[in-house]
């Protein structure tokens with residue numbers, strides 16, 4: 367199978383069956399060498415990031431509605447013509463060959479449309495949601511919440527891959543010095559005392575301390591949510607609800623080495639990875655519990671502190687996971703908000719009086735943010751970080767009892 371064919375199939379799975387792009391890519395990548403794997407990755411993520419402007423571009427030349435394969439092929443080829451250093455004739459012919467294998471009757475149509483795309487400049491005017499590369503409903507909701515200028519500004523940052531961010535469990539200055547000595551550019555992150563930022567393509571396995579579990583990959587906005595937790599007792603019981611794959615558990619474990627940490631995860635299929643990560647990151651004070659965060663097998667008022675990193679629509683991490691904008695609609699966001707509210711209620715049941723918890727989500731929709739926490743009587747503070755060049759969008763709130 368060619369790279370373009372694989373890209374069409376992966377994107378089709380994302381659009382038609384709401385598959386996660388990362389998982390589909392991991393499966394498909396196994397049959398390609400490094401160079402083709404990088405190309406496949408770039409085609410899939412490039413199209414997901416710039417879907418709306420690409421669609422507006424080629425649609426000018428479509429007299430009929432393309433079938434799903436033709437639609438995705440047009441996205442892929444238009445992406446190559448506009449954003450990659452692939453000669454237009456090669457982008458067209460390679461894509462047309464892939465269409466021939468997957469939907470032969472669409473070949474003539476795709477070929478004709480792509481030739482027009484290659485001859486013409488991109489459209490001068492795009493609708494606001496197309497400029498922001500967002501579905502209409504997300505654009506409208508964020509425009510109303512944050513203002514059009516702010517949305518357009520942060521959406522610019524969503525069009526390219528993010529920096530690599532690490533949470534370090536060793537002295538940050540010494541680690542950065544070691545990285546510099548190896549010729550690796552690394553700078554401290556401003557949002558977390560243990561964050562460092564590196565170029566997006568950096569190979570983590572070649573960095574100092576990888577084998578020794580001295581760091582984990584985690585955006586610095588997510589780290590800030592963990593640093594927001596201020597337990598009254600640093601050697602008590604800390605619950606990490608919704609723990610897999612364990613990034614925040616690991617940071618909690620290293621921040622509070624004397625605490626007993628219980629990492630709760632509902633999805634049994636995610637437990638092996640959680641367990642593997644925690645042992646690689648030397649988190650000796652953590653016990654894993656497979657349980658439903660909505661019905662915890664724990665006494666009322668038994669935990670000193672709780673981190674609740676709730677499942678969400680991932681609207682804050684579109685730069686990292688641009689498929690998230692195709693996976694949830696506004697009704698699903700409402701359903702997620704109900705789940706988040708219920709998880710918060712159960713967390714507050716098991717939290718000790720005078721204990722403290724952090725509610726966090728990597729989404730910036732108000733429904734999943736202030737609408738969830740504002741009715742909590744012990745709300746102490748809340749913060750929404752909008753996505754930027756240096757970090758993801760994130761929301762976290764400190765809540766006492």
Ligand SMILES: C[S@@+](CC[C@H](N)C(=O)[O-])C[C@H]1O[C@@H](n2cnc3c(N)ncnc32)[C@H](O)[C@@H]1O
Nearest residue numbers: 608609610611612613614632633658659675677
């Ligand atoms: C946002 S992810 C957590 C990321 C994790 N805290 C980290 O930093 O690596 C949400 C997790 O919640 C889990 N989850 C979903 N519903 C749950 C429930 N009812 N009880 C416990 N965990 C749940 C999901 O399986 C998923 O692993």
